[in-house]
Amino acid sequence: MTISYDSKTDLLYIRLDQNAHTLTNRRVNEDVVLDIDEKGKIAGIEIMDASRNIQLDTILPVNFKKAS
Numbered sequence: 001m002t003i004s005y006d007s008k009t010d011l012l013y014i015r016l017d018q019n020a021h022t023l024t025n026r027r028v029n030e031d032v033v034l035d036i037d038e039k040g041k042i043a044g045i046e047i048m049d050a051s052r053n054i055q056l057d058t059i060l061p062v063n064f065k066k067a068s
Contacts, residue, residue, distance in 0.1 A: 012050035017043040
């Protein structure tokens with residue numbers, strides 16, 4: 001699992017499966033999109049407006065990459 005955060009776009013991405021897949025996006029709500037693999041499993045989670053939706057300091061840094 002890798003977690004990356006782009007401070008410029010305030011986007012948090014949690015990649016659960018590092019294998020290459022054909023992914024389908026499934027919007028859960030206005031701010032959350034799931035990446036679903038060809039087997040129907042969640043491969044990634046994209047959270048927009050992350051600093052507004054979650055407490056970043058409780059999960060970061062974990063394989064943390066911050067945009068410069």
